[in-house]
Amino acid sequence: MLRKVLVVDDDKIWLLFIKKKMDEYKKAFSTLTAEDGLDAVEKLKKNVISLVVTDMQMPRMDGLALLAHLSEHYPDISVIVVTAHSTPKSKMAVLESGAAGYIEKPFEVEALAEKIMSVFKKESDGGILQTIPLEMFIQLIEMEQKTCTIRVVNKSSGENGVLFFRNGELLDARIANINGKLAAYKIFAWNNVTLSIQDACAVNDKRIDEDLQAILFDAMRLKDEVDDVETQDLEKNEAETTKSEPHEAPVENIDNVEKPAVKAKPHEVPIEDMVRSRLEQITGDRNILKDIYKDSSWNDLVIQSSRIGKIFEAGALKCLYIDRGKSTDYIILPGKENLTISINPESPRDRILQALSE
Numbered sequence: 001m002l003r004k005v006l007v008v009d010d011d012k013i014w015l016l017f018i019k020k021k022m023d024e025y026k027k028a029f030s031t032l033t034a035e036d037g038l039d040a041v042e043k044l045k046k047n048v049i050s051l052v053v054t055d056m057q058m059p060r061m062d063g064l065a066l067l068a069h070l071s072e073h074y075p076d077i078s079v080i081v082v083t084a085h086s087t088p089k090s091k092m093a094v095l096e097s098g099a100a101g102y103i104e105k106p107f108e109v110e111a112l113a114e115k116i117m118s119v120f121k122k123e124s125d126g127g128i129l130q131t132i133p134l135e136m137f138i139q140l141i142e143m144e145q146k147t148c149t150i151r152v153v154n155k156s157s158g159e160n161g162v163l164f165f166r167n168g169e170l171l172d173a174r175i176a177n178i179n180g181k182l183a184a185y186k187i188f189a190w191n192n193v194t195l196s197i198q199d200a201c202a203v204n205d206k207r208i209d210e211d212l213q214a215i216l217f218d219a220m221r222l223k224d225e226v227d228d229v230e231t232q233d234l235e236k237n238e239a240e241t242t243k244s245e246p247h248e249a250p251v252e253n254i255d256n257v258e259k260p261a262v263k264a265k266p267h268e269v270p271i272e273d274m275v276r277s278r279l280e281q282i283t284g285d286r287n288i289l290k291d292i293y294k295d296s297s298w299n300d301l302v303i304q305s306s307r308i309g310k311i312f313e314a315g316a317l318k319c320l321y322i323d324r325g326k327s328t329d330y331i332i333l334p335g336k337e338n339l340t341i342s343i344n345p346e347s348p349r350d351r352i353l354q355a356l357s358e
Helices: 012-025 037-046 063-073 088-095 109-124 134-144 181-188 212-242 271-283 298-312 349-357
Strands: 004-008 029-034 051-055 078-083 101-104 146-153 160-166 169-175 192-200 290-296 321-322 329-334 338-345
Touching: 004 012, 004 037, 012 029, 012 109, 037 051, 037 063, 051 063, 051 109, 063 078, 063 134, 063 192, 078 109, 078 134, 101 109, 134 146, 134 181, 134 192, 134 212, 134 271, 160 181, 169 181, 169 212, 181 212, 212 298, 271 290, 271 338, 271 349, 290 321, 298 321, 329 349
Parallel strands: 004 029, 004 051, 051 078, 078 101
Antiparallel strands: 146 160, 146 192, 160 169, 290 338, 321 329, 329 338
């Protein structure tokens, strides 16, 4: 069956032009058009759509609201985002967040057709993430500098959360009686959600001062940690249920049974001391390490480096080495709180990085 592409934009002249130009690709796919999100919703009801190309700025129902509708009712449909607001950082963020494609105005129709064909090819190869995650909406709101209120429902737990944006800036978040950054962390970490978007923001005071990208990064990291713990607990429970119960002989007098000694919990060594000790072991020189401390000022660099690593499939970011050409070099160890290590530039860099990455 021939695939259908729905192109959504409020510029009627442009839609007529693109419909005519797309006829050149009618052997690969057919093209429908819609003048805004509401028109698109009606077209989706009456047609089997394979891909949606949508602008962000539209009357009545804009691109973000349409994306929320697609995520809720048509999670199998891929989306190409069209926007006039773009930076390399925002483009990377949107693509990593789940958009099948991204194109910036102005563009050639041929370029859009190539993206559509590329999406269809990736789908046939199993390489497209269809369901649109919350993170992608957040990135687009920041890109489009949108003022809105997003109401989020966690399908798994039934919890309700609210995010308040003004000009693309996150002002506040709320879950029940929890406000601010903590509420934002919890909402961003939800996996299975439904969204509703209101084109207004009743909040004026800014209660969240941190950079939005840093909050998203920390929330995703916390979610990964929770997922790992839940997986480990599940595996442990499965192992315990499949393990046969050992046969125990009856004990007449429990007081005469020798009880095993209770092992004392080992004293937790601060991470700073562990790193300091490790560096001294591999270098044999105490003068290499200048200082070690927790520092959030490197968050943006850690976020961007992690994203670059994902693009090149380099695995999880373990550490960053920063050479400023001065009297001090820095090593950043990503974590819940980034650990910064300042060292002598003449230190054996390769050995140190290898040791810290293990």
